[in-house]
Amino acid sequence: TVDNCPLNCLYSGCICLSMEATHTLTVCFTGLLGEENWPEFVGVALVDGFEVVYCDSNTMTAESRQDWMKKHDPAYLNWFTNQCRETQRFFSLIIEQLMQNFNPTKGVHTFQRMLGCEFDDVTDEINGINQFGYDGEDFITFDLKTHTRIPAMQQAVIFKQRWDNDKAASAVIKNYLTQVCPEMLKMFVNYGRSFMLRTALLSVSLLQKSPSSPVTCHATGFSTNRVSMVWRKDGVELHEGVGKGDILPNDDGTFQMSVDLQVSSVRPEDWEGYDCVFQLSDVYKAIVTKLDKAVIRVNKGEIKIISHQQRFIFMLVSFMFAAITACSHNVSDNNPRSPRWGWSLLKNIYCAQK
Structure with missing residues (x-):
């Protein structure tokens, strides 16, 4: 999954919107434990794999990475700010329980959530994903067809049982993945299309x-x-x-x-x-x-021209600071069009430097 992860423009405020029929809107949240030099919580929203909104635990206020986002849809910034604050509180509780279940060694540990949708504007096909990861591995995934969770490891079974019993929460997630997210995505693609088409500087x-x-x-x-x-x-x-x-x-x-x-x-x-x-x-x-x-x-x-050394530093800082905002569009065994990401990328890059 790592090879297909695109590099995101975390500091330059850029966006690339595909002219192809398929588009994605992905929200990535990461809780980071054991690393004092980085925010303990980071949230990023990406359109077609590139950053549009950012928040972290230092400010807990959504920041637009695109001028058109500020102009066209300030309401999304408010929505994302609320999501960041709620998710950080949720992550704090989950991470505390995970520490008890995994009995981990000292060092850096991550808990992540990817929530998003994919829309094909030719076939109108919609796919959604609500997936969690722990320390670079799949943890638990929401099945959109059955409205149940699929645990990827034994420690996730207790969370499956608890979350599956909350039918109201499952209904909210389904509505977001199939209705709210696709409508937001269509709107964002329309707003950012003119930016992608510019070639004057090429x-x-x-x-x-x-x-x-x-x-x-x-x-x-x-x-x-x-x-x-x-x-x-x-x-x-x-x-x-x-x-x-x-x-x-x-x-x-x-x-x-x-x-x-x-x-x-x-x-x-x-x-x-x-x-x-x-x-x-x-x-x-x-x-x-x-x-x-x-x-x-x-x-x-x-x-x-960015040198190989500068390129490595950029990748290291980008992925660490934005906490795996590099969401890929890889092939899933269960759903060939399901958007997935490389959980292990942050962990591998960080550990290589220790």
Whole structure:
């Protein structure tokens, strides 16, 4: 589940809304125990996998990450503020009980909830999920068809019995997943669509530090995560000798990405057969840049590219501080269209640094 988790723009205030038929609205809550340097509770709302609203235990007030959110729907900020406060109180009680049931060792422990929906605006199909996780593992999941909980571990059975007996709460969850959430999602996608379509800042360049260095195809200024960038030889995509980077945020709310090509073994007469192809969503014509020494720019720092070290630090800080807001859209055994997330990502990154 970890490999497909997209990187979120936690500090740059960016959003990417897909032009495809399927959209998701996900609310992620995380309680963090045993780490004094981070908020003990964090809540994030994401549209199509990117952050729109944030709250934490330091302020317990929802903060909009998007200007259009403030303009179009301030009521959602009030709703999210109430959800954060109620969920933090709920988490405090649950975590106390979990500590007794698991008898955990000292260190960092997490309890998380993902609540959200997926809507297909072509078929009108709606899927919802209400799932809890503990320490990077599935804990218990709400079955939307039966209105019952499915425990993923023995310690969750007692919670299943207790929560299943609360029929009123189950009805509220069902109404949110099938009615409230899809309507909110449609509204948010409509509000943010114009942001995604902007391309005025888009540029693609070829960069190289020295004649022996890889040639970097660098795209920046795009506002959607529905992009692809590849190196080709004679029209065929290359995999060997190619280093593909992540999609990362710029300071202005747009994105950048880079793909390196090792050219040390490429003969000069063969250069003309190579090109870099950048495709923005499915509605724009691909930008094709030929491998040509005449257009390669020597990058002496004028162009800001996030280094591998900076990329790692960004990922570490982002996932720790936002407490696994990276929600993925992976395949579930029971529901092939069910949105899921990688519970273990925060735990794995944190433990790797201990």
